[in-house]
Amino acid sequence: xxxxxxxxxxxxxxxxxxxxxxxxxxxxxxxxxxxxxxxxxxxxxxxxxxxxxxxxxxxxxxxxxxxxxxxxxxxxxxxxxxxxxxxxxxxxxxxxxxxxxxxxxxxxxxxxxxxxxxxxxxxxxxxxxxxxxxxxxxxxxxxxxxxxxxxxxxxxxxxxxxxxxxxxxxxxxxxxxxxxxxxxxxxxxxxxxxxxxxxxxxxxxxxxxxxxxxxxxxxxxxxxxxxxxxxxxxxxxxxxxxxxxxxxxxxxxxxxxxxxxxxxxxxxxxxxxxxxxxxxxxxxxxxxxxxxxxxxxxxxxxxxxxxxxxxxxxxxxxxxxxxxxxxxxxxxxxxxxxxxxxxxxxxxxxxxxxxxxxxxxxxxxxxxxxxxxxxxxxxxxxxxxxxxxxxxxxxxxxxxxxxxxxxxxxxxxxxxxxxxxxxxxxxxxxxxxxxxxxxxxxxxxxxxxxxxxxxxxxxxxxxxxxxxxxxxxxxxxx
Numbered sequence: 307x308x309x310x311x312x313x314x315x316x317x318x319x320x321x322x323x324x325x326x327x328x329x330x331x332x333x334x335x336x337x338x339x340x341x342x343x344x345x346x347x348x349x350x351x352x353x354x355x356x357x358x359x360x361x362x363x364x365x366x367x368x369x370x371x372x373x374x375x376x377x378x379x380x381x382x383x384x385x386x387x388x389x390x391x392x393x394x395x396x397x398x399x400x401x402x403x404x405x406x407x408x409x410x411x412x413x414x415x416x417x418x419x420x421x422x423x424x425x426x427x428x429x430x431x432x433x434x435x436x437x438x439x440x441x442x443x444x445x446x447x448x449x450x451x452x453x454x455x456x457x458x459x460x461x462x463x464x465x466x467x468x469x470x471x472x473x474x475x476x477x478x479x480x481x482x483x484x485x486x487x488x489x490x491x492x493x494x495x496x497x498x499x500x501x502x503x504x505x506x507x508x509x510x511x512x513x514x515x516x517x518x519x520x521x522x523x524x525x526x527x528x529x530x531x532x533x534x535x536x537x538x539x540x541x542x543x544x545x546x547x548x549x550x551x552x553x554x555x556x557x558x559x560x561x562x563x564x565x566x567x568x569x570x571x572x573x574x575x576x577x578x579x580x581x582x583x584x585x586x587x588x589x590x591x592x593x594x595x596x597x598x599x600x601x602x603x604x605x606x607x608x609x610x611x612x613x614x615x616x617x618x619x620x621x622x623x624x625x626x627x628x629x630x631x632x633x634x635x636x637x638x639x640x641x642x643x644x645x646x647x648x649x650x651x652x653x654x655x656x657x658x659x660x661x662x663x664x665x666x667x668x669x670x671x672x673x674x675x676x677x678x679x680x681x682x683x684x685x686x687x688x689x690x691x692x693x694x695x696x697x698x699x700x701x702x703x704x705x706x707x708x709x710x711x712x713x714x715x716x717x718x719x720x721x722x723x724x725x726x727x728x729x730x731x732x733x734x735x736x737x738x739x740x741x742x743x744x745x746x747x748x749x750x751x752x753x754x755x756x757x758x759x760x761x762x763x764x765x766x767x768x769x770x771x772x773x774x775x776x777x778x779x780x781x782x783x784x
Contacts, residue, residue: 311451311478316376318438320367323375326430327366327398331359334422339415348412358413362405366398381435385768388432395427447475454514455479456507458533459521460486463547467521468498482511504533517543574728576761583763588706591770592699599693606637606690614679616642619694624711626731632703634711635694639682648715652677666747689777695733707766708732709754726754729761739772 335355339346373390374380381387399420406413414420445451452474457464464486474480483499485507501507518537524530537544576584607618620638623631638645644652653662656676665672678686685691698704704711711731736757737750745753757765 311453312378314451315438315442319376319381319435322434322438323367323370323431324363326434327363327427328360330426330430331419331423332356333426334419335415337422338418346416348415350412350415355413355415358411359402362402362413365401366394369397369401370394381439386764387435389764389767391428391431395424395431399424442478443475446478449474451478453479453516454511455481455517455519456483456485456511456515457481457519457521458485458504458507459519459547461522463521467519467547479517482514483507504529504536508536512540515540515542517545519545519547521547574725574758574761576729576758580761580763584705584766585702587763587766588699591706592696596696596700599696602690603693606685606693609681610638613681614638614642617645620645620691622646622713624731625714625727626703626711627727627729629727631714632698632711634703635697637685637691637694639679639685639691640677641679641682644677649677692733699733703730705730705732706734707757707769708735709757710735710737710750726751726758729758734769734773736769739769739776 335352339352370376370391373394375387375390375394380390402413403420405411442451455471457467464484468481468484471477471479471481481498483501485501485504499507499510501510518533520530520533534544536542610616610618617638620636620640621633622636624634626632640647640652644655647655649665650659650662653659653665658676661672661676665675682691695704699706708729708731709726735754737745737753740753
């Protein structure tokens with residue numbers, strides 16, 4: 307049973323983008339030609355302008371399509387959607403200008419029409435897409451357009467998947483039934499049915515299904531073939547989630563190896579050109595940031611000397627890419643008598659070993675930590691103590707974005723440390739913008755691992771923007 311909700315949504319996106327572009331460039335023409343009294347460089351009648359623009363407009367939609375703006379994984383993530391819209395509208399305008407130059411046709415009556423059109427196009431498209439997103443959520447709430455799912459598999463991942471798909475009002479997916487639940491019991495009162503076999507599930511739910519998701523392969527190949535054959539014959543979408551999902555994250559490439567098709571699995575997507583682009587961004591942003599922050603770094607150093615005499619900087623061995631050790635630079639925030647000590651050593655020195663246990667249980671944080679000076683609390687609250695790490699970024703020890711650089715003893719406790727150390731550690735990262743101290747050590751490492759396996763340059767830029775917000779709001783500050 308085919309669910310056409312996604313197709314309809316895509317069609318509405320195309321129509322909406324088309325109308326938004328027409329509206330934007332029509333308003334741009336009116337603002338510059340009809341409203342403004344300044345002389346225009348090339349007089350063009352409104353009808354001729356509109357006819358030419360409408361003829362070229364499909365290329366805008368083509369660029370949008372090539373940029374993935376009509377694929378679910380893009381339009382459901384607002385940051386990625388906005389970034390690609392900025393590029394898409396720019397490419398469309400560039401095409402129009404090139405078209406006019408090649409065919410010697412004046413398309414825009416004045417340069418400001420281009421500027422107004424670009425700004426208005428982005429604004430109107432974003433407004434329309436958000437309204438359409440809201441309307442879709444409203445339809446989900448009334449049960450319209452929901453993708454009805456059967457999950458086949460008795461694994462831990464089955465429970466996780468059910469949690470990710472709930473509630474249907476948000477995800478657009480509703481789990482009708484699960485084949486399994488014996489080895490990994492599911493809630494008996496859950497709003498879905500449990501089935502002992504695939505045949506039983508199909509006899510009950512078959513006509514109403516849109517998607518079947520298989521989370522494990524049967525030992526009997528005939529059963530696997532039965533599931534796949536059913537989806538093909540009944541035009542039901544089929545998705546397979548591998549039991550060892552760790553193999554299928556990060557950078558995947560399909561290649562012919564000695565005449566045999568193979569999947570090449572890398573620990574991280576940050577390979578090839580990505581490493582060059584990432585280092586370039588580190589230098590382009592890191593060097594100016596260090597120059598701009600220099601006066602604040604100098605003032606902070608003076609303040610530490612005046613109000614908390616002792617070493618200005620805290621230096622410690624940390625790990626970065628390929629298990630390499632380096633000296634991280636931070637402003638000293640601990641009192642001089644506890645400087646350079648591990649939390650356990652410091653709390654033991656003050657005869658408060660109970661605080662060491664509480665510190666670790668609370669995700670390496672305790673309220674009003676007695677090791678930290680008054681100035682240190684201020685520096686940590688506003689993340690000023692992190693500024694010297696810009697030196698590490700410029701030197702190449704750190705990246706602006708990446709997993710947190712940990713001391714060897716901490717990372718040795720984590721089983722997947724080698725995957726995390728396949729990229730440079732970062733000044734900020736996904737864990738920082740996801741809660742910092744508000745999430746546990748293990749959760750922060752899981753986020754670091756996700757970042758390593760799913761790196762994108764655009765994702766780095768998003769994390770940098772979110773970091774500014776986190777610093778300004780002090781969210782999760784240590």
